[in-house]
Amino acid sequence: MTTPHAHVPGASIFDRLEALLPFVSKPIQYVGGELNAVQKPWDSVDVRWAIMYPDAYEVGAPNQGVQILYEVINERPDALAERTYAVWPDLEKLMRENQVPQFTVDSHRALGDFDVVGMSFSTELGYTNMLTAIDLAGVPVLAADRDDTHPIIVAGGHAAFNPETIAEFVDAAVMGDGEEAVLLITDIVRDWKNEGRPEGRVGLLRRLALTGVIYVPRFYDVEYLDDGRIKRIVPNEADIPWRVRKFTLMDLDSWPYPKAPLVPLAETVHERMSVEIFRGCTRGCRFCQAGMITRPVRERSITGIAEMVENGLCKTGYEEVGLLSLSSADHTEIAEIAKGLADRYEGTETALSLPSTRVDAFNIDLANELSRNGRRSGLTFAPEGGSERMRKVINKQVTEEDLIRTVSAAYGAGWRQVKLYFMVGLPTETDEDVMQVAELAREVIKAGRAASGRRDIRCTVSIGGFVPKPHTPFQWASQLNHEATDARLHKLRDAIRADREYGKSIGLRYHDGKPGIVEGLLSRGDRRVGRVILQAWRDGARFDGWSEHFSFDRWMNAAAVALADEPVDVDWFTTRERQQSEVLPWGHLDSGLDADWLWEDWQDSLSEVGVEDCRWTPCFDCGVCDQMETEIQVGPTGVVTLPMPTVRTTAVLAEIDA
Amino acid sequence: MSRKPPERDVALAVQKLRVHYAKRGRLRFSSHRDFQRALERALRRAEVPMAYSAGFSPHPKISYANSAPTGVASEAEYVEIGVTKQCDPERMRVALDEALPPGLDVVDVVTAATPDFVNRLEASRWRFELPGVDLVTAQAAADAFLAQSEVIVERLMKNGIRKFDTREAVVSLTVSDESGVSGSQGSGAGDSCAILEVVTRHVTPSVRPDDLLAALRIAAHLVPPVPPRVTRLAQGPLVPGSTEIGDPFAPDRAALVSTS
Numbered sequence: 001m002t003t004p005h006a007h008v009p010g011a012s013i014f015d016r017l018e019a020l021l022p023f024v025s026k027p028i029q030y031v032g033g034e035l036n037a038v039q040k041p042w043d044s045v046d047v048r049w050a051i052m053y054p055d056a057y058e059v060g061a062p063n064q065g066v067q068i069l070y071e072v073i074n075e076r077p078d079a080l081a082e083r084t085y086a087v088w089p090d091l092e093k094l095m096r097e098n099q100v101p102q103f104t105v106d107s108h109r110a111l112g113d114f115d116v117v118g119m120s121f122s123t124e125l126g127y128t129n130m131l132t133a134i135d136l137a138g139v140p141v142l143a144a145d146r147d148d149t150h151p152i153i154v155a156g157g158h159a160a161f162n163p164e165t166i167a168e169f170v171d172a173a174v175m176g177d178g179e180e181a182v183l184l185i186t187d188i189v190r191d192w193k194n195e196g197r198p199e200g201r202v203g204l205l206r207r208l209a210l211t212g213v214i215y216v217p218r219f220y221d222v223e224y225l226d227d228g229r230i231k232r233i234v235p236n237e238a239d240i241p242w243r244v245r246k247f248t249l250m251d252l253d254s255w256p257y258p259k260a261p262l263v264p265l266a267e268t269v270h271e272r273m274s275v276e277i278f279r280g281c282t283r284g285c286r287f288c289q290a291g292m293i294t295r296p297v298r299e300r301s302i303t304g305i306a307e308m309v310e311n312g313l314c315k316t317g318y319e320e321v322g323l324l325s326l327s328s329a330d331h332t333e334i335a336e337i338a339k340g341l342a343d344r345y346e347g348t349e350t351a352l353s354l355p356s357t358r359v360d361a362f363n364i365d366l367a368n369e370l371s372r373n374g375r376r377s378g379l380t381f382a383p384e385g386g387s388e389r390m391r392k393v394i395n396k397q398v399t400e401e402d403l404i405r406t407v408s409a410a411y412g413a414g415w416r417q418v419k420l421y422f423m424v425g426l427p428t429e430t431d432e433d434v435m436q437v438a439e440l441a442r443e444v445i446k447a448g449r450a451a452s453g454r455r456d457i458r459c460t461v462s463i464g465g466f467v468p469k470p471h472t473p474f475q476w477a478s479q480l481n482h483e484a485t486d487a488r489l490h491k492l493r494d495a496i497r498a499d500r501e502y503g504k505s506i507g508l509r510y511h512d513g514k515p516g517i518v519e520g521l522l523s524r525g526d527r528r529v530g531r532v533i534l535q536a537w538r539d540g541a542r543f544d545g546w547s548e549h550f551s552f553d554r555w556m557n558a559a560a561v562a563l564a565d566e567p568v569d570v571d572w573f574t575t576r577e578r579q580q581s582e583v584l585p586w587g588h589l590d591s592g593l594d595a596d597w598l599w600e601d602w603q604d605s606l607s608e609v610g611v612e613d614c615r616w617t618p619c620f621d622c623g624v625c626d627q628m629e630t631e632i633q634v635g636p637t638g639v640v641t642l643p644m645p646t647v648r649t650t651a652v653l654a655e656i657d658a
Numbered sequence: 659m660s661r662k663p664p665e666r667d668v669a670l671a672v673q674k675l676r677v678h679y680a681k682r683g684r685l686r687f688s689s690h691r692d693f694q695r696a697l698e699r700a701l702r703r704a705e706v707p708m709a710y711s712a713g714f715s716p717h718p719k720i721s722y723a724n725s726a727p728t729g730v731a732s733e734a735e736y737v738e739i740g741v742t743k744q745c746d747p748e749r750m751r752v753a754l755d756e757a758l759p760p761g762l763d764v765v766d767v768v769t770a771a772t773p774d775f776v777n778r779l780e781a782s783r784w785r786f787e788l789p790g791v792d793l794v795t796a797q798a799a800a801d802a803f804l805a806q807s808e809v810i811v812e813r814l815m816k817n818g819i820r821k822f823d824t825r826e827a828v829v830s831l832t833v834s835d836e837s838g839v840s841g842s843q844g845s846g847a848g849d850s851c852a853i854l855e856v857v858t859r860h861v862t863p864s865v866r867p868d869d870l871l872a873a874l875r876i877a878a879h880l881v882p883p884v885p886p887r888v889t890r891l892a893q894g895p896l897v898p899g900s901t902e903i904g905d906p907f908a909p910d911r912a913a914l915v916s917t918s
Contacts, residue, residue: 014684022729022885027687033759035699263699265685265692265759317699317757349716652706652753654746 007110010042013100014108020094028266029057030091032105035263036315038070039107040080046190049073049081049182050104050114050151052133054126055545057085057105061262062270064324065120065157068257069178079186082106082114086129087136089542089549095136102136111137115189117151118182119170121159124522125515125545127166128537134169141534143171143218148200154185154214161246161293162470164585165522165529167217172208174215175293175589176246177279179255184211206237215244215589222527222585228567230526230583245590246293248630252279253304260315272320272353275308276300277337281326282614282632285384286395286605287423289469290326293591295624296632297615302333302340302639309341313350320351329358329366330615332635338369346372357382357421359398364409379410382421386437392608393428395601400440404447407459411448417458420444424488425466425480425513428606434488437461438495442502460507461496463489465516469523471591473601475584478577479520482552485513514552518544520574521559526585529573531562592630594623671709671719671740674770675750676907679735685761686731686889693725693762697737700757706750709740723776724860724893730867732890736779736906738770771913778906779860781829783892784867786854790883793835796852799878800833811872813863820863824873827865829857830901855891857901 007013021027042048051069053060060066066083073081082104087095094100102111111117111133119130131141139150155163155173163173174181185208192204199206209216219240223231235242249255261273278299281291300308309321323337331337334354341352352370359381367379383398385391391398410418422437441461448457465485468474489510496506521529533541535558543549559570578584580599587595597620601611614620615634625631681688688696698718701708710716719740726732747767755764788796803809809825834853858865867888874880894906 018684019884021687026689027729028685028689028692031684031687033685033761035696035759263696265688265696267691267695271695314703317702319698319702349710652704652745652750654744654749 009113010048010107010109012108013103013110016098016100017095017103017108020091020098020100023094024091025088026058026266029061029085030087030103030105031265032108033265034061034105035317036260037106037262038074038080039082040074042080042107042109045076045078045080046193047079047116047186048114049079049116049118049186050084050109050111051081051118051120052084052086052111052130053120054086054129054133056088056543057264057266058268060085061264061266062268062274063120063122064258064274064276065122065178067262068255069118069120069182070262071257071259072179072255073182073186076183076186078190082109084111084133086126086133086543092132092136092542101138102133112139112151114151115193116185117153118178119153119155119157120178121155121157123545124159124165124519126159127169127522127533128541128544130166131169131534131537132542141537142168144168146171146201148197150201152189152201152204156181158290158293159523161289161589161591162523162525162586163215163217163589164222164527165525165533167527168530168534170217171205172214172216174213174247175244175591177249178247179249179257181213181247185214206240209240212241212243213245213247216240217527220588226567228572230585230587232583233585233588243588243590245628246592248296248592248628249279250298250630250633252276252298252300252633256304256308256311259308259311261312261318263316263318270322271318272322272351273312273316273318274322274324275305275312276324277305277328277331277334278325281330283327283330284395284601284611284613284620286393286473286601287384287426287466287469288326289472292472292593294326295592295622296630298633299331299333299635301635301637302337305337306340306344310344319349320353322353322355324355327358328354329363333637333639334366335362335369338366342369342372355380359383359402359406363406364413367410367415368413378417378419379415380419380421381406383440384421384423385426385433386422386435386440387433389608390426390429390433390436392610393605394423394426395605395610397610397612400443403440404443407444408447408451411457412451414452416452416454416456417460418444418448419460419462421462421464423464423466424492424510425485425516427468427474427477429480429488431488431491434492435495437463438492438499438506441496441506442499445502445505455505458505458507460509463492463508463510465511465513467516467520467523470584470586471593471598473598473605475524475598476578476580476582476602479517479574480513481571481575482513482517485516489513511547515544515547515550517570517574518550518552518555521555521570524585525573528563528566528568532559535559535562590627592622592624592628594621594627597622669707669709669742671742673741673744675739675741675745675747676768676770676775676910677737677739677751677754677764678766678907679737679758680763680765681726681732681735681761682763683731683761685759686726687729688762689728690722690725693735694720694722696758696762700754700762701739704750704753704757706739706745706754707741707743709742721776724779724782724864726890727866727868730888730890733765734782734890734893736775736893738775766907768907768910769914770910771917772909775906778895778909779893781857781859781894781896781903782890783903784854784856784858784870785889785891786856786867786871787836787887787889788852788854788882789886790850791852791880792850793833793852795880796835796854797833799874799880800831800854802878803828803874804831806877809873809877811869811876813869813872815863822863822865824865824869827859827861828870829859829896831856857896857903859896 152171208214280297721738751767892903
């Protein structure tokens with residue numbers, strides 16, 4: 001796309017965008033102006049980043065990863081960062097008609113003007129939105145077609161642990177914690193620019209690749225066997241490393257970001273401030289990619305947390321603080337943190353929430369502590385598997401007695417509703433395992449009625465379809481096809497509906513199995529799947545995480561076209577079980593997890609053998625601490641009191657005269 | 659066992675403050691709900707001792723009046739805030755303005771000393787900038803509109819499409835011109851820009867800027883080539899016998915002077 005307007009790099013395009021805004025829904029999401037947003041002069045820095053969360057503003061704006069990197073980069077005097085989000089199809093159409101490029105919301109600069117575009121992928125379903133943004137920016141969607149005038153596009157986030165499906169679109173990918181990664185990339189880009197851009201774009205990408213921690217797909221060739229499996233993945237230049245490592249940030253207390261959380265004007269999916277209380281999880285749930293790829297556990301100290309909460313509240317005015325992590329009740333000092341914060345903010349209309357799903361009574365004590373102010377958020381527990389056997393397969397070490405004891409305590413303490421989260425389509429699962437979900441829900445209601453003495457208590461069962469993910473013990477597993485997934489869900493639904501005694505107290509929420517197949521294709525695919533993404537996008541795929549925009553048929557048609565000449569198809573990538581000897585598309589990308597350990601854990605899973613949490617038991621040699629030279633950082637520190645808050649003066653009061 | 663709302667000191671409002679604010683520039687695209695959230699957070703940052711309602715989910719005691727539609731800028735928006743401790747209006751103005759994002763600007767704050775504030779907001783003065791429309795065309799459209807006794811428009815409401823008159827609510831409609839640098843006419847249709855100023859009475863259903871533009875299209879076939887920029891310039895009591903809008907804070911100021 002070329003623009004007829006004379007455009008000065010870094011100049012605002014807001015005038016041209018403004019003329020389109022009266023015709024689109026929720027225009028506020030495109031104008032920026034968030035509290036704590038940063039605008040730096042274009043010419044004051046050497047390196048300019050645009051960070052994209054490739055989903056709608058209402059989903060992307062609260063994202064912690066983006067907010068952290070935005071601040072980390074903007075704190076550097078030699079760099080700036082602005083944010084951009086996916087535009088809805090109504091605005092996309094108008095932007096194409098009027099040649100308005102993809103823009104950042106901070107200063108409304110054209111995306112193509114930046115040096116680096118960082119793409120934050122929490123999920124694979126943002127890939128088509130990335131292509132829309134790149135294309136709207138006037139940048140070629142294929143990395144091979146870009147020249148020295150175009151930004152380099154770097155993928156990050158959990159989905160970047162298998163960047164092979166988007167290898168044709170991105171210039172580089174980074175795995176792991178982003179803070180130090182963006183600083184390193186900024187240094188490399190700055191030096192390369194200041195030296196007069198030696199060897200142009202390829203020269204820069206080579207410098208990134210030589211670090212061993214930034215993956216540049218163009219320097220790796222993938223060779224295939226006749227049957228479609230990968231033969232090998234090899235560097236195509238001398239000195240390019242065979243394996244690329246993930247980043248691991250140690251000492252969270254040294255990185256108290258975001259220090260000034262963004263407060264959007266537009267309504268978003270999280271109307272609260274978040275403080276990350278630890279990173280990583282070693283519970284060892286075998287389905288959980290996040291738990292596997294973010295090891296080891298690194299806790300923020302109680303004093304660090306208290307300071308971030310106080311500082312963030314002062315700077316945002318939010319009424320609610322979420323204490324974030326993969327399993328917040330597992331912080332070694334969570335009881336002291338909860339009590340300390342509840343004491344401090346008692347009577348201030350500040351609510352605290354713990355998005356925790358741990359199934360034990362301790363969780364109820366915590367929830368009670370945090371809801372002292374009267375604001376009571378819902379309670380969610382995640383047994384994940386309906387049957388005891390299933391929970392052993394996935395290593396979710398929760399017994400039915402644990403669950404019943406926990407929900408009884410919750411209903412007894414006054415909660416009227418609890419949410420239970422399960423997955424369907426897990427390895428080795430049978431219909432009978434899924435029907436156990438109904439049985440468990442019945443027992444929960446029975447126990448709840450007994451504990452509360454009321455009949456109007458409820459339980460909501462939410463079911464997600466299991467999608468096998470790279471770098472987990474289930475990376476070799478067969479994904480359940482969508483027909484079988486739907487059949488099991490319907491059987492479960494019918495069983496709950498048919499229950500006269502308890503059925504009306506049980507709510508069931510689930511989605512059909514089709515989106516999970518596309519997610520599975522994108523999760524465990526290789527470079528050939530990139531062609532499917534491109535075809536689906538050309539056929540109109542946008543916002544694939546939104547049911548009103550998602551089209552399964554469009555994806556299947558795209559796959560049929562794009563893979564027509566290949567010995568592989570969608571089933572091959574999704575429902576096919578892999579053997580230990582198979583070269584996986586992400587085999588050259590090092591998450592720290594030892595491949596042999598993952599395989600053993602997969603075999604243990606099939607034998608229904610559990611593995612404990614290494615925070616409290618000896619090491620199981622998953623490989624992370626050895627290979628990454630990291631360690632588990634947990635308390636207790638012995639510090640149980642919170643630091644005093646800064647004394648604030650209320651400047652609005654009238655002076656009281658004697 | 660039923661849960662009762664936690665016992666707390668529900669401090670009563672000891673004072674009400676009326677806030678006059680403006681919605682400017684790109685923040686004119688904020689909706690009423692967007693503003694509500696921004697204001698509540700700004701009040702907390704400014705440490706205004708807000709009064710809250712009782713119950714499980716306490717809400718700050720804030721009354722909103724006639725907010726301008728999304729996309730329309732305004733120099734004259736009003737809210738009323740209950741506080742639990744006596745506040746100084748000018749300090750409040752400074753602190754709240756500082757806490758709100760640029761573009762949501764606090765113009766004035768007074769202590770509420772009189773009742774029925776919302777009823778005092780009888781009329782609004784709207785300014786329409788019509789880029790690409792020249793003075794002659796705009797004047798002809800205004801004349802055509804004013805010549806009629808009734809101009810019916812349609813609007814989609816909760817209960818479906820409703821038809822209502824716009825003419826009765828219009829107190830005055832004047833046309834001026836900001837074409838070119840010197841404001842001279844005939845500088846080419848591309849950079850001509852007619853300005854309409856319309857005073858409307860607040861009636862039910864309210865006649866909003868979109869309705870006025872629809873009325874001009876229906877009555878005079880005026881179709882601006884680009885979306886007009888609309889700003890509410892003033893809101894308040896209609897000065898009897900004129901088309902002027904008075905200061906809605908005047909009675910509060912007068913009452914404070916007479917009591918001090």
